[in-house]
Amino acid sequence: MFKKEYRIISWIKKHTLLSIGIVVLLGGIAVFAKQSDADIVSEQAGTAKPVSLISLSEIQENQVVAVASGEVESLEQVTLSSEVFGTVSRVYVGIGDTVKAGQLLVQFKANDRAAQYTQTQADYENALASKTSLLAQIDAAYANHDKLKINAQSSITSAEAALRTAENNLQHIVDTGSNVIVDNAYADLVETLRGVENTTVDLLVVADSILGIDNQFSNDSYEDVLGVLRPGSFANAEQQYQLAQQAKISFGIEMNTISSAQSQAVIDTASQIGKSILSNYATLFSSLTTVLDNTPPIGGLTQTTLTSLITSVNAGRTEVTTQQSALTNAVQAISTAKQSFTSQQIAYDTAVQNLSDAKAKATADIAASEAGLKQLEATLASQDANIKRARGAMAGVSAELAKAAVRSPISGKIANIAVKQGEIVSNGVVVADVVNT
Template identity: 40%
Template sequence: MTLTHMMKNKKHVAAVGVGIILVVLILSKTIGTAQADKNDATITAPTTQTVELLDLTTLRGAEQTIATTGEVESLEQVELRSEVFGKISYVGVPLGAEVYPGQTIASLSNGDLAAQRAQAEADVERAIVTKEQFQAQYDAGVANHEKIRISAENAVASALAALDTAKNNVRQNESNTNSEIVREAYEDMIPTLQGANAAIGSILQTSDNLLGVDSNLANQSFKDLLSILDITRKSQAELSYKQTKQALQTSRATMDVLSDIPDTAVIDATLPLGSITQTILDAQRASIHAGSTSINATQTNVNTAKQAIATAKKSLSQFQIAYEKAQRDYIDSQAQATADIQASAAQIQQLEANIRSQETQITRARATVRGINASIGKTIVRSPIRGTVAVLPAKAGEIAQTGALIASIVNTNGMQIKTYVDSESLAGIHVGNVAYNNDTPIGTITHVAPSIDPATKKVEVLVALNEAGRSRFVIGQFADIDLVQSLKPVEDTAESLLIPLTAVRIEPTKRTVFVLNEDMVVEERDVVINRIVGDKIEVTAGLEELDAILLSTRGVELGEVVTIAQ
């Protein structure tokens, strides 16, 4: 059984240590005397090194803590500052008053803003009314557009029906009634013309027998006596004969020259002289009269036939004119319909643009109202939390600059201490660990910052205060606290202790601590270390069976006999 197993507390260890020292001194003196007698010389006893022991049993029962200082603050604390420049017209709470969320703390004058809001709201209403008017116009325009479309379609359909009718009339007249009338008129005219040709040929023969134009011998006995009273009559008759003959031969303008056929003027200008008796003149005159009568009748028949043809052609021409007009009307109706529909559509598009523009005006007007409301809201300072008015520098009638402090509200039901810990001491500081003040638990750790604060070069730690802490401190106070370090073992069954770095000897191949056996001789025990925490090191294995170890391995050698410091 080693000496370390007999040490239960420091007093016990000290007592045992004194006894052992006395025993060691007596033994040393006896051995020294015997050796002196043997060598016949007196030798002084060697001096032993004094060491300190670390009581692991006490260390296991005690909590490891880190001492630090922090500032007490509210979990909910707000500073209410003026967002605008203006005169403070109202302060609604006194210093120290309890306030609720949304309660008005103070307000600044905002009469001009209220007037602006009224004007802006009126602008919104006007814009809405104008939009409703445009909407009504748009609805009427859509309805009218539909009417225009239907009317245009009907007009085009009517024009198309008229065109179809005119086309059918032309087609029917070209192939049926009127075209037959024209053909019949031409067919009726053919025998009339043939009769006229025969009559003309007959009278030409009679005239030639009288004039002797083609038959020189026909009038040998009296040709010198013809038209003796007016020789020009004979010349005119001969010219008329030749023209009529030419017209008959070419079958052109027959009726136009009928009036030029020789008449009784030549006979009337001839006297019954010589071989021309009155009987011959009368016979010639009768023959010419008969031919003229026949010619006149034929001319009447030809004129009648020409009139019939003209009438038939006119009827057909009227249908063609009606068809052409129907074509123009149809084209015009299409163009008019397209123009009317396009004009109506353009009007609707304009109304739509007016509505969109008015919607934009409404949006802008409402945005103006919201902006003014926001500005008015900035003149009213309200508490966002439930708490106590801790600071109230605002006074009615004073001018508040933008950013000026109006009030500070704190929630005293929730308090915390904000402190900073060196990164070297951060190991074992976890959320949920207890914090002490003068051995009294005053709260638990609620937050450990994941990074170093650039201002303090330390890690921020927040401790939420319990009832004892809240009754012990006030907001704004600086407090000394101890933060418990809880070491998480590597394995669930392993023991983890923080011991001074001096207690562990670290060599390239092993990590050891020193213990004393019953003879006060230094021995070593292998241990497993995890991490260094400040001036301590975490040992996760090797100390389970030990009650005490040397506080420092420096200057101590294995196998050395030592004494325990008092």
């Protein structure tokens, strides 16, 4: 018995490696059998099999076979290539760095593209601003169109009323020979004189806002430069202001006693005074024009302010001319009214023509306004096309600009960086590799 055991030990010592292999193999068979039994029991019990994870560091030096069960997960590797031909301006990561999806890895120089993008963005914003301005114009045009139609209808209505009045007056002269039309003409003259009086008050304020005579602080910022290019023009304007002011005061006193109930002689005198004061105002505003024509936009006087002053003076001169015409027409109407049937016949014929003219003008004005609206709408459509083109150009440059930035599409680690800062890279060249972890 001892010898037998000794022979076995002797054989093991002689065949050490083979003996170890046999032991490991027998151990593996035993483990596998035991594991199979456990699997059968687990399947019969309806329970999930456990998963064991092992590390190679845990395998002993002399082990030959390791048995385990579980799931093997593969790594995802993404290779990123250049989409542009250019110079690498900066590399933001290195091999082994952890990155997130969307993180910038490599940036190519894109100064030209950036400038193009800035320009296309400015073009797009300008196109939008132009459309906003155009929409405001269209809104104003539609508002003016509506107002135009209202005014046109009002003009026609007034012309129709004037025609009825002319027809009635003509018939009244035929039937009675009354002087009622003359009385009405004088009543109209009184109203015209009231308008002249109001105009003289308003325009004197306009003149004073420039000269600063009664309101001394109105022109402090530019008084020193008024009329500097023509010495004496400012002094002359001040003198004309004083004359116009005195005439206004006298005319106001006269108008305090005027009404349509006054005698025709009194009203005729007032109309003569009215003509005189309008002449004073015409001279005053002409002198103001001379002053402003010889005033440069210097010192505290800006070009905008100077232009505004010139506009107000021109409007004043126009108003004076309008009142002169109105007064002349009112006086002429009295002369006409004093005539017989012939004058009434003329008034009637004029009313007929005025109505026809009002209708023709309304038709023409409305047609022109509608044509303008159509043109604006066409311009708006064209502007929308401009915006679309500008947006497309900006998007195209933006897409090209985005190609200069190489970003990671996944989260993981940098496995490879194939370029370096300052390197010129062709289109399609591999830039980096990223693997998920």
